[in-house]
Every structure is written in C-alpha cells, then in structure tokens.
Amino acid sequence: MISLQLHITDLLTKALDVCGYDEPAFVKASDRPDLSDYQSTVALSLGKKLKTNPVEIANKLKEALSVSADSLEIFVAGPGFLNFKCTDACLMAYLSKGIAPIKAAASQNVIVDYGGPNVAKPMHVGHLRSSIIGESLKRLCRYKGHVVLGDIHLGDWGTQMGMLIVALQEKHPDLPYFDNSFEGAYPETSPVTLDQLQEIYPQISSRCKEDESLAEKARTATYELQNGRPGYRALWQHFVCVSVNDMKRNFEHLNVSFEQWFGESRYQEAIPSMIAAYEKKGLVRESDGALVIDVASSTDKKEMPPLILKKKDGGFLYATTDLATIEERVHTFNADRIIYVVDGRQRLHFEQVFRAAEKVGHKTTFDFIGFGTMNGPDNKPFKTRSGGAMRLEELIQMLTEEAAVRIKEARGDFETKEDEARAQAIGVAALKFADLQHNPSQNYQFDLKKFMNFEGKTGPYLLYALVRIFALLEKTSEETIDFKDHTLSLSSAERILMLKILQTEEVIERAYQALSPHFLCDFAFDVAQVFSRFYSAHPILSEKDDMKRHLRLWLCTKTKETLLLLLELLGISCVNKM
RNA sequence: GCGUCCGUAGCUCAGCUGGAUAGAGCGUUGCCCUCCGGAGGCAAAGGUCAGAGGUUCGAAUCCUCUCGGACGCGCCA
Structure with a gap:
C-alpha cells in the first residue's frame, strides 16, 4: 500500500521548496478527524523560526500545493494548521494499490539477541518479554528488507554448570562421567531428565550459598569443565540437550523461533x-x-x-x-546492527x-x-504463591483451557483436534497481545486476571474480528472488484475504516524506528475496532445495492489483509473459527 | 552519594520532531439480537497529566527544583 502520508509529505516538500522554505515537511494523521484526514504544523514551526505570521505561510503553502494536489482539499485553520482532506475517490484509489512494504533505504545485516534462557532452569513468565518482543522486532526488521537472524544466546556456561555436576556426582557417584580413567564411549542418553535437573538446580544453588566448601567444589568442577575434562563435557552436553529440547517446545507454543541456537560456551x-x-x-x-x-x-x-x-x-x-x-x-555475519x-x-x-x-x-x-520487570498485583516482582516464578507451560495451559471453555459456550460444539489447536492459539494471542501492547522499556503489572480476559483490547478481540471476516467471505463467491476508478460516495463508517487501513505503513514505520511493537498493537486494535463499528453499522452480504455490497466486501478483504499483516509482525497466529 | 527509568480517569496503560477539545481497555450505570458470529456495538459518568517555577503565540511532551516509586553503580549473570 502506498502511504497516503508519504504522498502528502512529498507534495508538501515540493510546496516548501517552491516557496523557498528550508524545513522538513511533517505530516501526520489528523488529531481532529472532524476537520481533516491529515495535518501538518510546518507553518507553525516556520512562523516561529522566521518570525512571521504562520497563517500567512500556511496560505502560501496552500497556494503552492493546489497546483499538484487535485484529489486533496486543503484548508488553513486555527493558528496555522494545514489540513488535508482526501476525496472519497482518492481514498479508494490508494486503497486499491494494495499492501507493499516501505523498505529501508539500505538493507542491513541485523542480529536480534533475545530469549536468553538458561540451561537447566525452567522457562517461566520472566522469559516472556524478551522472547515475544524480540520475535516481533525480528519480523519488523525483516519486513523492512533487512537480513535478520534471531540468536537465542543461551546461558550454557558458568558456575551453575559446575554446581549441577557436583550435585549429580553426590547422587550417582558411579556414573562413568566422574571416573577420570574412563576411556570408553559415554552413554548417548542423558542420565537426568529435565525435570530432575530443574529440581536439582535450586537445591544445589542455595546449598552453595551456605556451604563454602561445596561452592569451592562447584567452582573446581566448573574450571575442569571449561578446561575440557571429557566426562564433564559429555555430561554438560546432556544438560544442554535436554534443556534445549524443552525450550524448543515452549518457544514453539509461543510462535517464537531462532535461526541461531548459540550459547555463551x-x-x-x-x-x-x-x-x-x-x-x-x-x-x-x-x-x-x-x-x-x-x-x-x-x-x-x-x-x-x-x-x-x-x-x-x-x-x-x-x-x-x-x-x-x-x-x-x-x-562471520558482517553484522551492521545488533539489537x-x-x-x-x-x-x-x-x-x-x-x-x-x-x-x-x-x-x-x-x-x-x-x-522492565514484570510485577505482581502488589507492584513487586511477580511471584507465585509458593514463591517461585510461574512456569510458562502452566500459564499457557491455563489460557488454553479458558479459551476452550469460551469456544464451547459460543458454538455449543467442540471439534476435538482442531479446537484444541484453536484454543491454544487464542490463549497465546491473549498472552502475547497483553504483553506486547506495553511500551517495552517500562515495568508492567502481570495480572493473571487480565491475561485471562478475552474482551476489550485483547488478542482474542483481534482474532474475533478476523473470524467474522472469514465467515463473511466464505459465504459469498462474489468476485471482489477493484474500486480504483469509482466515484461512489462513502458512509462515515466506510470512510473511517479506509483511512485507518491507509495508515498501516506509517504505523509500521513508527514501530520500526522506535523498535516498539506496542505501536502495532495499538493500531491493530484500532483497525479491529473501526471494522467492528463498520460491521455493525452496515449490512454486507444482505445489502441489495450491488455497488455498495461489493464495496463493503472489498473493505472486508482489505481489513483482513491489514490485520493478518499486523498479526504476522507481532508473531501472533490467527484462527479460522472461534 | 552518583546515575537511569518512571508518576496521565477508581484500576491497567497509550499519547509519534512541542500544536487544535488529553485517549483506550477494564470496572460502574443504561441501551442494542424479526438482520452476515453478542469474545460484539452504542451511550453516560469519571482528569489540578505528582507538585512548583521557567522557555514558548502554544507544554502531559522541553529546562530547573521538590516530593514519591522502581532499578543500577569493577572482578555475579
């Protein structure tokens, strides 16, 4: 989709040039939709700089603009705002151009370093933010045309490894890994499961804090591991392997993936x-x-x-x-940028x-x-009742069950296999959207009740809007016609929806510049909400007027494309039924 | 002590190089299914943008100070 904002910015840049002003054209979606679709405050800042009346400047710019901007109505308002109102035909023409990314000027090699879980420790809610935000940033950078790799940067090196070795040796001293004269091949299967590792780790870790001689043993084991003692190396490989298998499962649930599974080691x-x-x-x-x-x-x-x-x-x-x-x-990668x-x-x-x-x-x-840190309802770092962090799997399970209950309520039936998968997608959408809608740099409150909420500004709300569109489009076989050259007059709901969709590229650009997916969330919700209003304001399939029906179906398709793109960039999967 | 981030509606949060009437969700109150999916739509109530100065035609946004909160500050990760 060619950006309307960019188009107006171009026109304004030319007008500024014609009038001899040296000032970047700044155009944004209007704060006053009753007055205009887009607005610019250049005349105001120019007025300040040149100590002239901004209204005068705005009028000069309007004059220069009117030569090229035939599909735009331009008004000067207030202290010197330039207001742009697009004709309905102009909106339709732009919307018909379809979605095409506005790429970055030069393609870069980018690495996004995120996730960062530690071997032998369970994945908990604390891993959510890095994983989810990182995944979205990776997708954003890719969308902008960069070559991007996600690197998990595993915590697989350090004294916690020595501790685990010592703890395991206490329990099973007979294992060949501890026998320095052992020369055979070490067993291929791990002597411990992940559950066992996760049980051992907190125990040995707190014991090391109290027992200096044990801590010393752990340091020695770490040192020997790092210097390549074969038995320890083999054991360490097992630790890493069982942990990574578990992480892959967790990340798959979250729709998060990495090109590089490299660790500190x-x-x-x-x-x-x-x-x-x-x-x-x-x-x-x-x-x-x-x-x-x-x-x-x-x-x-x-x-x-x-x-x-x-x-x-x-x-x-x-x-x-x-x-x-x-x-x-x-x-090895010629990285231009590392996030x-x-x-x-x-x-x-x-x-x-x-x-x-x-x-x-x-x-x-x-x-x-x-x-920022994830806090509990008391605004202190989040802990479960037992004092630990909540396991990610447990959280996803809870959300999936909640979604399954909703599906049964809403539809009365439950297609076991398909709806299981849908329930999980809905639960994870709720989870990810609840997290991603916050400005990354700030602390935020982890509120289980809020994550369990599927109404209002939530992931499921977005999916619901899409499901309604899918249902509509499935019921009709009408060809979607192109409205490029039409001069149909639009209803207010139709117009608002079009304008909203046309902002997609500028919002993506903003999210990319700021490396902040929350702009995408805000916007996706806006689109879904504006669509829902449109949906309840107008009949679509039952509309008798052919032209109007076609236009509305066309808008449904455009809304669908927009929402799918935004969900893709957020790393949220959608469902075809709820 | 020094530094970083933050303080916006009852709660949780947006607010994009300073712009017009500060927004959303939840919660509260009321309304809307003879019509395409009600996980929806409409409406109402709710604000000294922590406080005080300053810069500016214009400040939630920039500067200074005060108060309040979170975090960090050489051999942890």
Missing part, C-alpha cells in the same frame, strides 16, 4: 586470542590484578566503571563473552560493552531494548 575458545589482540593494540590495562578496558569518556555525567576483561584469578566474565560474541557476529532485548537492569553493563566494542573499532550499531 561457543565463544569461550576465542577469548584468549581476542584479549591478546586487544593487548597488542594497547586498549587494555591492568587494574587491581584484573585486565580492563577503559570506557569512560570526558563527557560522562555519571561514573563509568571500566569493563573487566579478565578477573584477577584469570577467569572471564559476562562482558568478555559479550565482546567475543560481537567479534564473531561481525566476522539486544534483555532485562533493563543490564543497561549499564551493555553500555560498557558497546563502548568497548566501539573502542576496538567495530562500526556496528547497537540497540539496547531493556524491558
């Missing part, structure tokens, strides 16, 4: 040579026994601690791994990493999408 080998290279370039200094890169700048208002590359005991940290990850992404979707509390850490990356000479653009 992948980059460890490259770290020593990376540090050596940095040392050679003179970017590194020693501080209190540790090796650091200074990242502070003279313009900093705040304290900026140096990034620690190597601890005084010789170990590496998270930041080191992150730098090595950037190295690889730049060298991190992680907990907002890591802001400072990533700022250090980005500065260090810049200092070592990477030209990559970095974006930090730090999301």
Whole structure:
C-alpha cells in the first residue's frame, strides 16, 4: 500500500521548496478527524523560526500545493494548521494499490539477541518479554528488507554448570562421567531428565550459598569443565540437550523461533586470542590484578566503571563473552546492527560493552531494548504463591483451557483436534497481545486476571474480528472488484475504516524506528475496532445495492489483509473459527 | 552519594520532531439480537497529566527544583 502520508509529505516538500522554505515537511494523521484526514504544523514551526505570521505561510503553502494536489482539499485553520482532506475517490484509489512494504533505504545485516534462557532452569513468565518482543522486532526488521537472524544466546556456561555436576556426582557417584580413567564411549542418553535437573538446580544453588566448601567444589568442577575434562563435557552436553529440547517446545507454543541456537560456551575458545589482540593494540590495562578496558569518556555525567576483561584469578566474565560474541557476529555475519532485548537492569553493563566494542573499532550499531520487570498485583516482582516464578507451560495451559471453555459456550460444539489447536492459539494471542501492547522499556503489572480476559483490547478481540471476516467471505463467491476508478460516495463508517487501513505503513514505520511493537498493537486494535463499528453499522452480504455490497466486501478483504499483516509482525497466529 | 527509568480517569496503560477539545481497555450505570458470529456495538459518568517555577503565540511532551516509586553503580549473570 502506498502511504497516503508519504504522498502528502512529498507534495508538501515540493510546496516548501517552491516557496523557498528550508524545513522538513511533517505530516501526520489528523488529531481532529472532524476537520481533516491529515495535518501538518510546518507553518507553525516556520512562523516561529522566521518570525512571521504562520497563517500567512500556511496560505502560501496552500497556494503552492493546489497546483499538484487535485484529489486533496486543503484548508488553513486555527493558528496555522494545514489540513488535508482526501476525496472519497482518492481514498479508494490508494486503497486499491494494495499492501507493499516501505523498505529501508539500505538493507542491513541485523542480529536480534533475545530469549536468553538458561540451561537447566525452567522457562517461566520472566522469559516472556524478551522472547515475544524480540520475535516481533525480528519480523519488523525483516519486513523492512533487512537480513535478520534471531540468536537465542543461551546461558550454557558458568558456575551453575559446575554446581549441577557436583550435585549429580553426590547422587550417582558411579556414573562413568566422574571416573577420570574412563576411556570408553559415554552413554548417548542423558542420565537426568529435565525435570530432575530443574529440581536439582535450586537445591544445589542455595546449598552453595551456605556451604563454602561445596561452592569451592562447584567452582573446581566448573574450571575442569571449561578446561575440557571429557566426562564433564559429555555430561554438560546432556544438560544442554535436554534443556534445549524443552525450550524448543515452549518457544514453539509461543510462535517464537531462532535461526541461531548459540550459547555463551561457543565463544569461550576465542577469548584468549581476542584479549591478546586487544593487548597488542594497547586498549587494555591492568587494574587491581584484573585486565580492563577503559570506557569512560570526558563527557560522562555519571561514573563509568571500566569493563573487566579478565578477573584477577584469570577467569572471564559476562562482558568478555559479550565482546567475543560481537567479534564473531561481525566476522562471520558482517553484522551492521545488533539489537539486544534483555532485562533493563543490564543497561549499564551493555553500555560498557558497546563502548568497548566501539573502542576496538567495530562500526556496528547497537540497540539496547531493556524491558522492565514484570510485577505482581502488589507492584513487586511477580511471584507465585509458593514463591517461585510461574512456569510458562502452566500459564499457557491455563489460557488454553479458558479459551476452550469460551469456544464451547459460543458454538455449543467442540471439534476435538482442531479446537484444541484453536484454543491454544487464542490463549497465546491473549498472552502475547497483553504483553506486547506495553511500551517495552517500562515495568508492567502481570495480572493473571487480565491475561485471562478475552474482551476489550485483547488478542482474542483481534482474532474475533478476523473470524467474522472469514465467515463473511466464505459465504459469498462474489468476485471482489477493484474500486480504483469509482466515484461512489462513502458512509462515515466506510470512510473511517479506509483511512485507518491507509495508515498501516506509517504505523509500521513508527514501530520500526522506535523498535516498539506496542505501536502495532495499538493500531491493530484500532483497525479491529473501526471494522467492528463498520460491521455493525452496515449490512454486507444482505445489502441489495450491488455497488455498495461489493464495496463493503472489498473493505472486508482489505481489513483482513491489514490485520493478518499486523498479526504476522507481532508473531501472533490467527484462527479460522472461534 | 552518583546515575537511569518512571508518576496521565477508581484500576491497567497509550499519547509519534512541542500544536487544535488529553485517549483506550477494564470496572460502574443504561441501551442494542424479526438482520452476515453478542469474545460484539452504542451511550453516560469519571482528569489540578505528582507538585512548583521557567522557555514558548502554544507544554502531559522541553529546562530547573521538590516530593514519591522502581532499578543500577569493577572482578555475579
């Protein structure tokens, strides 16, 4: 769909040029739909700059515009607003052009780093935000014409691995993994299930906090694992494997997928040579026994601690791994841009990493999408009654059951297999939409009741609008005709729906610029709502006037295309029946 | 102490380079199925945009301060 906004912006840019004004044309959908469809405030800002009456400027621009803009009515209003009203024919002509993405000027190689679950830990509601937001950003960037890879960046390295090894050794000391003289092939199946791992981990973790000698054992095991002790390596492989299988199932439910299932472990080998290279370039200094890169700048208002590359005991940290990850992404994928979707509390850490990356000479653009914490109804970080985080699977199950109840209520029957799948899609739509509609950077309240709500501004509301359209289109075999050249006069509901749909590209652009899917949610809801009003205001299939009936069916098709696109970008699947 | 984010309707949240009359959902109250799916539509009530100054023709939006909340600040991830 060619953007109407872009078209008007072009016209205005030319008019500004003709009048000799040096000012970017700024056009947006009108705040006063009673007065106009689109508006611009350029005359106001120009008036300020040139100290002339904005109304005068607006009138000059209107004059210049009227030469080219024959399908637009232009008014000057108030202190100098330029108001644009499109003719009905103009709306139909634009809508008939169909959907086509407005691509970014240059295609880039982009990596979206999101998800980031840890091996051996269950996936809980805390993983929702990163996964869902990241998935949507990935789709948005792709839509804009970039080459995009999603990388899960697994937490598969660190002392928690040593802890698990120690804990398992306590339980099953006879396993061959612990026998250093063992030379045979290790078993192919894992000695532990994921459930067992998830049970062991919190126990050993809290015991290590209290028992220093146990913690020491875990550190030793970690050290040996990292230095390649074969039994530990084999065991670790099992841990990773059972965890990844579970994650894949969880992510599949959420309609989230990754091109790269790389973990922190992948980059460890490259770290020593990376540090050596940095040392050679003179970017590194020693501080209190540790090796650091200074990242502070003279313009900093705040304290900026140096990034620690190597601890005084010789170990590496998270930041080191992150730098090595950037190295690889730049060298193997030529990454132009890396988008991190992680907990907002890591802001400072990533700022250090980005500065260090810049200092070592990477030209990559970095974006930090730090999301806020998920709070309970008490506005404290969300916990279940037993004190833990709610399992993702459990949450999805609850929502699926709720949706199934609704289907039975609404339709009276339940096609077991198909409706099971539909119920899950509806439940997940509710979940994802409830999350994605919030500005990513802010904290938000996790309210189970709100997620269970399928009415109002929710995912199911969007699906419902689509299902109504599907049902309509299924009942007719009429060809949809093209309204490009028609001069039919539109009802208010029809007109509002058209204008809304025509805003799609500008909203997507805004969401992309801000890397904020919540703009898409807001808009998708708007479209569905405006459609629902149109739907209840007019008969469609039963309309006797052929022209009107065709027009309305055509609008249904356009609404369908728009909603499907938005859901696709949000990563929400739709259903054909509810 | 320094820094980051935030404070908008009873609740949860939008509000796009400063613009016209600050929006939505939930909740509350009332209405709408002889008509295509009522998970819907219509309407009402509900606001000192935390507070105080400032910049501006114009501020929820920009600046300063105060109050209130969340978070971060060298060898954890």
